[in-house]
Amino acid sequence: MSDWMMTHRALPGRRRRALSPLREHLRDSFWFAPTAAMVVVFVVWLVTEELDTAIVESLRDQGDFETLDDLVRFAEDVKTVVGAVSSAMMTFIGVVFSISLVAVQMASGQFTPRVVRIFVRSRITKATFAVFLATFVLTLLVLTAFDSTTDPRRVVSVPLVQSVLTLGMVALSLLLFVMYVNTTLRLMRVSHVIARIAAESFRAVALMPAAEVGEGRPELGPVTAWIAHEGRAGVLRDVHIGRLVRVARRHGVVLRLVPRIGDFVVPGTPVLAVHGGQAPPARVLRYTMGVGVERTFHQDLGFGLRQLSDIALRALSAAINDPTTAVQALDRVVQLLAVLSRRPLDVSLHRDRAGAVRLVQPLPGWEALVDLGFAEVRAHAAESPQVTRRMLAGLDDLLLLVPPERCEPLRRHRELLRQAVERVAPTPADRAFGLRPDRQGIG
Numbered sequence: 376m377s378d379w380m381m382t383h384r385a386l387p388g389r390r391r392r393a394l395s396p397l398r399e400h401l402r403d404s405f406w407f408a409p410t411a412a413m414v415v416v417f418v419v420w421l422v423t424e425e426l427d428t429a430i431v432e433s434l435r436d437q438g439d440f441e442t443l444d445d446l447v448r449f450a451e452d453v454k455t456v457v458g459a460v461s462s463a464m465m466t467f468i469g470v471v472f473s474i475s476l477v478a479v480q481m482a483s484g485q486f487t488p489r490v491v492r493i494f495v496r497s498r499i500t501k502a503t504f505a506v507f508l509a510t511f512v513l514t515l516l517v518l519t520a521f522d523s524t525t526d527p528r529r530v531v532s533v534p535l536v537q538s539v540l541t542l543g544m545v546a547l548s549l550l551l552f553v554m555y556v557n558t559t560l561r562l563m564r565v566s567h568v569i570a571r572i573a574a575e576s577f578r579a580v581a582l583m584p585a586a587e588v589g590e591g592r593p594e595l596g597p598v599t600a601w602i603a604h605e606g607r608a609g610v611l612r613d614v615h616i617g618r619l620v621r622v623a624r625r626h627g628v629v630l631r632l633v634p635r636i637g638d639f640v641v642p643g644t645p646v647l648a649v650h651g652g653q654a655p656p657a658r659v660l661r662y663t664m665g666v667g668v669e670r671t672f673h674q675d676l677g678f679g680l681r682q683l684s685d686i687a688l689r690a691l692s693a694a695i696n697d698p699t700t701a702v703q704a705l706d707r708v709v710q711l712l713a714v715l716s717r718r719p720l721d722v723s724l725h726r727d728r729a730g731a732v733r734l735v736q737p738l739p740g741w742e743a744l745v746d747l748g749f750a751e752v753r754a755h756a757a758e759s760p761q762v763t764r765r766m767l768a769g770l771d772d773l774l775l776l777v778p779p780e781r782c783e784p785l786r787r788h789r790e791l792l793r794q795a796v797e798r799v800a801p802t803p804a805d806r807a808f809g810l811r812p813d814r815q816g817i818g
Contacts (some may be wrong), residue, residue, distance in 0.1 A: 399613065399673040400665065402496050405504075412505035413512050416544075420516045423536040427520070431533055453538040454518070460545055461514035467548065468507050471555065475500065478559050485695070486568055487685040489669070493562065493571050503548075503555040510544040517541055565700050569686065573707040575672040576679025580714060583674060583723055583738070595629050595735065600654035602647035604640045609666040611640050613674045616734060618663050620725050623733035625659075628652040631735040636675045640666065676715075677739045680747045683708050691755045691762065698761040701752065702816040705762070708748040709769035715744060716777040741777075745784040753788060757795035760809040761816035766792060768812035 401407045479494050494500060520534040561567045611634050623630045631648040634640055646664065649655075670678045683704045690700035720741050725734035739747070749766065756762035770789045774782055793810060800806040 399671065403492065403671060405495055405501065408501040408505045409508045412509040416509040416513050417516070419540070420513060420537065423540055424520055424534070426536045427534050430535060449535070450533045450538070453534070457514050457517050457538065457541055460541065461511060461518065464507055464511035464514065464548070467552065468504070468511065471503055471507065471552070474556070474559055478563050481563060482568065485689075486565060487682060487689055489682050489685060490568055490572070492669075492671070493568065497558065497562070499551070499555050499558045503551045506544065506548050506551050510541070510548050513537075513541055513544055565686070566703055569683065569703055569707050572679050572682050572686075573711060576676075576711050577714065579672045579674065579676060579679065580711075580718070583676060595631060595650040598648045598650060599628075599652055600649035601645040602649065602654055602657075602660065603643050604646045604664075604666075605642060605657070607666060608641040609639065609668055610670050611636055611638050611646075612665040612667045612671050614665070614736070615663045616725050616736075619660075620727055620733040622655050622659050622663070624727040624729075624731070626652060626655045628655070629733060629735065632737060635737045635739065637670045637678060676720075677744060677747055679711060680708060680744060683711075684748060684751055687752045687762075688755060691752070691759060698756075698759045698816065701756065701759070701762050702765045705752065705765050705769055708752075709772060712744065712748055712773055713776055715741070716773065716781065720744070741781050742784045745788065749788045753792050753795065757792070757799045757809075760805075763792060763796055763809045764811055764813040765816040767810065768814045771812050772814075 475494065479491050482490050482494070517534050517537045520537055562571070613636060614632060619630055629650040631650060633645050633648055640646060647660075670681070672678055687701040687704035687708075689695060690697040690704070720738050723736040723738050724732050725736065727733045749770075752762070753766060756766060767789065770785050770792075774785050774789075777785065796809045797806050800809055
């Protein structure tokens with residue numbers, strides 16, 4: 376079954392409870408996973424040290440000093456290995472860091488600067504850094520556990536379990552390094568970057584509850600209060616839906632988000648409209664809105680189309696002149712719009728447990744999404760028959776999928792594309808060739 380069919384079938388009727396944005400913010404950060412790994416490995420080291428001490432005490436109680444002597448000689452050999460591993464881990468960390476910087480620089484320069492966050496959110500990259508740092512910390516801790524005495528009757532602890540754990544971490548580090556290199560090489564290829572953007576977009580669509588078909592925007596009554604934005608200026612990244620719904624239910628009001636996710640907000644501008652009562656106190660609304668320096672996929676339906684359009688525009692620029700990449704981006708634009716073609720848009724309604732609407736969140740409408748996916752690319756694609764042919768085929772496919780009331784924006788873009796090609800094509804044959812729909816552009 377194709378990716379489009381699986382995604383298209385999975386979305387209708389799917390309704391999931393709104394989650395806290397904290398997990399998304401942690402995924403957008405790079406410090407959490409390595410820090411957590413080092414804390415965990417320290418706790419594990421404490422446990423293994425107790426196990427090693429218990430093993431030595433058990434052998435001493437049994438009077439098995441011959442085995443203890445063997446363990447001490449084994450520890451002397453392992454100490455050299457652990458020291459070498461400790462030095463090698465720092466070299467590996469430097470190599471991984473260098474590969475990441477080169478990959479990010481190439482991707483941001485060739486595709487769009489907004490794809491950098493794909494590398495930041497990459498699980499395999501975080502896991503590699505986390506395991507490498509944890510292995511390095513573990514080797515340092517294990518080196519401190521070696522006893523200076525070689526007399527088995529006086530030895531306190533032999534890091535037997537710790538050494539086995541260290542070797543296991545080294546094996547895991549090597550495995551992750553191979554996986555990391557493979558993933559990084561994939562992400563340096565534009566087709567995989569575009570596919571990752573599309574996958575993140577589908578996830579955002581699936582997690583966003585929307586109004587039921589035919590429900591439309593509810594009657595909220597007059598605005599009884601406005602709530603202004605307090606804090607720093609920036610892009611509205613997401614809102615804590617669950618907390619806002621609880622606040623609205625507790626105070627018996629309906630909250631309506633004024634800006635859309637992805638809008639730039641400044642202090643003093645209204646961000647919430649209150650319907651049906653007084654505004655909740657500012658303290659209960661604290662930490663309900665995430666403001667940052669750039670947009671994210673979380674709760675932002677248009678951000679995926681924005682990135683795909685940016686990649687297509689960069690590919691069509693005179694400096695790069697890569698229409699095939701623009702066609703690959705258009706493939707995903709058509710796929711994403713096909714998924715959204717029959718989904719209720721414009722507004723997302725969030726209800727409390729009793730089923731009452733408590734939060735109204737604006738979403739981009741169908742026409743806005745179509746314009747976002749096609750307008751800028753169409754304006755720069757008239758001289759590239761490969762792109763115009765692919766865009767026409769995509770528009771024709773969407774016209775077969777969307778409801779009749781959503782066909783007008785698609786027809787408008789089709790007509791504007793036809794006019795643009797007729798203006799720039801020098802001969803009737805060139806115009807006819809550029810206006811012939813082809814799903815591969817020029818196969």
